[in-house]
Amino acid sequence: MSTHQHFAEFALSLLDRTRPVVAQYFRKDIPIEIKSDASPVTLCDKAVEAEIRAALAETFPDHGIFGEEHGKTALDAKYVWVIDPIDGTRAFITGVPLFGTLVALLEDGKPILGMIDTPALGETWLGVDGTTSFNGQPCKTRQRALKDAAIFTTTPDLYKGENQRRWLAVQNAVQTVRYGTDCYAAGLVASGLADGMIEVGIQPYDVLALVNVIEGAGGKVTDWSGRPLGIDGDGTLLAAGTPELHAELLALLA
Structure with a gap:
């Protein structure tokens, strides 16, 4: 068993603690x-992160943690877990079941594992060691030309000034744009049901779990400058189902 597979089994074991x-x-x-x-926060956000932190303290006490609700510890450690306990709190508080629990693991600053769990739907994507599974079964992105692509973003209201021009260039180039699905969009890209997602003004815990999920399924994830995502990101995200589509979208955002 590889070290990374051991981490994957640990990540999946968290669901027994977080879903209840x-x-x-x-x-x-x-x-x-x-x-x-x-942004809103609830007792649920705090309690889910506390459960994950308790599990990490029991199993990997020397690992670092970067969580949305309870802060950062030992970010200089070889392994750092990045946690968004409820990604999509606005969805959560309005009864929309598309929110998720995001868990990423960085090794020497590079994402090596990502998990998206949507507890209200019982759906989990796990990306590790170059592969991605959906509820335990392998999943793959799809091939789509730019003109036929379906792209997600949280809301067009986030794009101001020059960023608005960039977003409109994408919107005018693709077939379908969908809004407001938070991390669920990344799962749909990994499962070959959509083609990409674009975000601005985000934090590392919002996106680092998405990297291995999408790339393990055949896609590519960077910031708007084409750089890999890490703890010190610039707040932008470009994810696409194929490297080719990613390159075309990157050109539109340039």
């Missing part, structure tokens, strides 16, 4: 806090 927490809170009347960046 989500079930306890989802579609229930719970308090909502507004953070300093104007």
Whole structure:
């Protein structure tokens, strides 16, 4: 068994701890806090991350952690776990089941494992060692020409100034644009049901889990400058189902 496979089994074991927490809170009347960046957070976000941190403390106590809700520890460690306990909190608090728990593992700063779990749907994508599985079965991206592609973004309202021009260039070049599916979009790209996603103004915990999921299925993920994603990203994401489509989208964003 490879070291990475050991990490993959650990990541999947987290679902036994995180899914019951989500079930306890989802579609229930719970308090909502507004953070300093104007984004919402709930008891569920905090409790899910606490569960993952507890599991890491038991199994990999010398590993670093970068979590959305409970901060950063030992980011200089060889292995660093990056956690977004509820990606899509706005979906979560409005009863939309497309939110997910994101877990990534970095080795010497490079993503080597990514997991997207959508607990309300019971769907999990896991990317590790150059392959991606969906609920335990291999999945692959699809081949699509730019003019036939379906691309996701959170909302066009995020694109201002020059970024708005870039987004409109993409929107006018593709067949279909869809909004507001958070991390679920990455899973759909990995499963060959959509072709890419583009984001701006994001944090490392929003996207690092997506890298291995999409690339293990045959796609490519970078920032808008074509650089690999890491802890110190510039807040942009370009993911596509094939390297060829990625190159075409990258040119439109240039």
